[in-house]
Amino acid sequence: MIEHFFQCPYCWEEISMLLDRSVANQTYVEDCEVCCNPIELTVWFEEQELQGFQAVSLEQ
Template sequence: MFEHFFQCPYCWEEISVLLDPSVSEQTYIEDCENCCNPIEFRVRFENNELVEFDATSIEQ
């Protein structure tokens, strides 16, 4: 597993997520651990290295 730190698009707090480099492309939704709002993650790995990470708000 790979720990990645980023800024929440809602509350702007720095939080972390655990990413699995064995799956080369991932899209999933997870709630912010601080403000509980849903965040859509788009992640891409190449050769077990993170090459793309995007965390965007889901407009409700």
């Protein structure tokens, strides 16, 4: 697991999440620890090194 810091797409606060390096490509939803809104996270690793990270709001 690695800790990754990023900006919440709702409240713009810097937050962190633990990312699991054992799964190469992941998409899942986690709530912001500040504003509690759901964030869709897309994460990809190559040889357990973080290659990409995207955090988007689920608002339509």
